[in-house]
Amino acid sequence: EDKVVQSPLSLVVHEGDTVTLNCSYEVTNFRSLLWYKQEKKAPTFLFMLTSSGIEKKSGRLSSILDKKELFSILNITATQTGDSAVYLCAVEGFSGTYKYIFGTGTRLKVLA
C-alpha cells in the first residue's frame, strides 16, 4: 500500500533555530516528491523534487531527495515566526492511475 510518513508530527522551536523535517515514502512507480506549506487553509507550493542528491533552495528553505533510501528532508534555517505552519509532503506515483499521496504533515510553531 502506498504511504507517506512525516516526522515529527509537531515541533516547537525559537526564532533563529534551524529545523529539519522528514518525509519517508513507499510509493509504486515514484514520479516526484512535493513539499507544501499550509498556514490557514490552502497549501502553497514550496519544492518539487525528482532527482536524488540535488538540493533545491529558496531563501532559508532547502530540500533534498534520496530515492535510494526513499526519503526527503526540508530544512529551514534561521526560523522566523512567519514560518509557523503545517508542512505537507506529497508523493506522486502510479498504481493503475497517477495520484498524489499526502503525509499528515508536520506542525511547526516558531516562538518569538
Add this chain to the structure above:
Amino acid sequence: ETGVTQTPRHLVMGMTNKKSLKCEQHLGHNAMYWYKQSAKKPLELMFVYNFKEQTENNSVPSRFSPECPNSSHLFLHLHTLQPEDSALYLCASSQALAGASETQYFGPGTRLLVL
C-alpha cells in the same frame, strides 16, 4: 482574480440539505482535483478531472457528486451528508494530469460543517 478560487469559504448545512461547492481556476490548467482534509488526517484525493473528463473516483460515497462543465470550473454537489463529512474541501488544478510531474495549485478551501 488570480489562481484558484473557491466558494463559499464556509458552509454549514443540515443532513437533509443539498448544497454545491464551486471551484474556478484562472491558470489555464487542464486538470482539476477535489481533496478532503479532515482533522489529523492526510489529504484525501476524491475526484480528478482531465479536460472535463473524470479520470479518478477514489471510492467516494455517492452523496458527493462532482461536475466539471469546462476546464476552468469544478463543482462538488452535496446531498444528505453525514456529520463525519465535516472537513475542509480543497480544490486544486495543474497544467497536466498527475503523472507529468506537474505542480498542483490549491484554492483556499471550503470549511464545511454538517449538523
